[in-house]
Amino acid sequence: MRDSDRKRYVARLTDRYVRREISRRDFLRDASHLGLGIGALGLGMTRPFGGKPAFAQSEELRPNQEVLDWVRDVSTPFRGTTLKLATESTPPSNAINSQLKPFFEEASGMRVEIEVLPLEQVLQKLTLDIASQLGTYDLYYIDQSWAAFTAQDVFDPREQMADKPDLAMPDWNFDDFLPALVDGIARYEDRMVGVPYDIPIFIMMYRRDIWEEMGFAAPSSLEEYYEQAKAVTEAGELYGATGQMKSGHYSLECDWTAWLWGHGGSIFDADGKFAGHDERGLEAMEYWRRLYETMPPGVTGWTWDGQGQSIAQGVAASMMSWGEFFPYFDDPSATKVSGLMEAVRCPPPKHPLRTVEQTGFGEIPGVGHQGGSSLAVSQNSKNPDAAWIFMQWATSYDTQVLITALGGGTGPTRGSVYDDPRIIANRRVGPGTTRHLDVVRETIANDMGSEPDLPEWAELANDTIPVRLGKYFAGDYGSAKEAMDDVAQAVDRIVGG
Numbered sequence: 001m002r003d004s005d006r007k008r009y010v011a012r013l014t015d016r017y018v019r020r021e022i023s024r025r026d027f028l029r030d031a032s033h034l035g036l037g038i039g040a041l042g043l044g045m046t047r048p049f050g051g052k053p054a055f056a057q058s059e060e061l062r063p064n065q066e067v068l069d070w071v072r073d074v075s076t077p078f079r080g081t082t083l084k085l086a087t088e089s090t091p092p093s094n095a096i097n098s099q100l101k102p103f104f105e106e107a108s109g110m111r112v113e114i115e116v117l118p119l120e121q122v123l124q125k126l127t128l129d130i131a132s133q134l135g136t137y138d139l140y141y142i143d144q145s146w147a148a149f150t151a152q153d154v155f156d157p158r159e160q161m162a163d164k165p166d167l168a169m170p171d172w173n174f175d176d177f178l179p180a181l182v183d184g185i186a187r188y189e190d191r192m193v194g195v196p197y198d199i200p201i202f203i204m205m206y207r208r209d210i211w212e213e214m215g216f217a218a219p220s221s222l223e224e225y226y227e228q229a230k231a232v233t234e235a236g237e238l239y240g241a242t243g244q245m246k247s248g249h250y251s252l253e254c255d256w257t258a259w260l261w262g263h264g265g266s267i268f269d270a271d272g273k274f275a276g277h278d279e280r281g282l283e284a285m286e287y288w289r290r291l292y293e294t295m296p297p298g299v300t301g302w303t304w305d306g307q308g309q310s311i312a313q314g315v316a317a318s319m320m321s322w323g324e325f326f327p328y329f330d331d332p333s334a335t336k337v338s339g340l341m342e343a344v345r346c347p348p349p350k351h352p353l354r355t356v357e358q359t360g361f362g363e364i365p366g367v368g369h370q371g372g373s374s375l376a377v378s379q380n381s382k383n384p385d386a387a388w389i390f391m392q393w394a395t396s397y398d399t400q401v402l403i404t405a406l407g408g409g410t411g412p413t414r415g416s417v418y419d420d421p422r423i424i425a426n427r428r429v430g431p432g433t434t435r436h437l438d439v440v441r442e443t444i445a446n447d448m449g450s451e452p453d454l455p456e457w458a459e460l461a462n463d464t465i466p467v468r469l470g471k472y473f474a475g476d477y478g479s480a481k482e483a484m485d486d487v488a489q490a491v492d493r494i495v496g497g
Helices: 003-018 024-033 065-074 091-108 119-132 144-153 157-163 179-185 208-213 222-235 250-262 279-292 304-312 325-329 384-394 397-405 415-419 421-425 437-446 457-473 480-495
Strands: 082-088 111-117 139-143 195-198 202-207 318-322 341-344 373-377
Touching (some): 003 024, 003 119, 003 144, 024 457, 065 091, 065 384, 082 091, 082 384, 091 111, 091 195, 091 384, 091 397, 111 119, 119 139, 144 179, 144 373, 157 373, 179 195, 179 437, 202 437, 250 279, 250 304, 250 457, 279 480, 341 437, 373 384, 397 415, 397 421, 415 421, 415 437, 457 480
Parallel strands (some): 082 139
Antiparallel strands (some): 139 373, 195 373, 202 318, 202 341
16 A cells, blocks of 8 residues: 555544544554554543643743744744644643743744644544645644654654754754653654654652651652552551553553563563563562552542542552643642642662563663653645744743743653753742652653554554453453463464454
């Protein structure tokens, strides 16, 4: 099948799924066979509190005048242009759309239309635009699992900088983007698929008051974390740990990989065979089963939303999950735990992590499971130069500082932003806090785990693996080994064709 025909077929397939004309399972299977990765597609679910408005506001949090002057000068030929972007509800997109966009529009004389949609609808818009080549959207929000599919349909930002030096923002500095994110979410083979845009990632969060009451320090190992969670549960006031363990949902696969990687295991071996049922994988399952006993009843019915609420409402005391939760937990108008939560790096893996060479399909083991995205200019855009100006502004140092200080929650993708005085000043208890971000930066640099990159991953991560893990916790298997052997057979059958 020619690439253009394949993309038209994928676009129709995605459109039919969004219109609910085909089942979720059929969509995942067919999309994966056509090379569209959908590893992080929540399929109708929102990101953790991604729709929350920005919190902290200050007159000091205004765009840098020199940056706006550059936007004004370089945009002169493009005044009156309208740019369009379809994006998931992410902290950067929400902050730009609700508070920062007017500054860009006033300076540039352009209009920016941002559609904030569920991720499946963003995929629908993107695939239809690529297939039709109509250029309805000038910029693409690209989940990391779509990088291979979109690599040839977006501009490589390095080429844009080289080809259009007159449009290059001074000190935009591509090298400031955190290297782990550039390699992990914005690169496909030798092409850059945009630049890193946001980075939700697993960190550890726990109730400092409970830990102090129990005489605990932050856990230095996974086993110590289990013992602490068990003790808190047995004390009877609340549950020691919590999870996102809904049967058949992508969130369950995210939980599983953190424990799997944390015990030195991997999803695939170097031969591309399922490895989650080997010695390390079964050790991880044994640990997870014990930890599950410290969690609230009903955890097997929760995605990340239920997991976060169990902390926010004072039902559970700790979790390893998306760092985006942390600013929400500090909001006294929304939770019962404002000022009580502490963020730390996840405990180190029990066994050495496997290397990329020891795994399959580019899998990168790490306890800090990540789900990042990129922003790119479409090759089909009718206004690529104008879109490039907006993209530089939206991902610049100054704009990232404002996004983060306004209560974004996700970690900045530029290293220098973490050290900005305005970000440091926001390390206080309250809504929109940034007091967890040093942990996020350390996790990106040292603990980041990335899922494998293969077309079948959509079906495996959203259906094959979490369905069987759900059956295991429902008691449908005689043992963890029986469950994981079943997963292995199913995964290898799908990957092997």
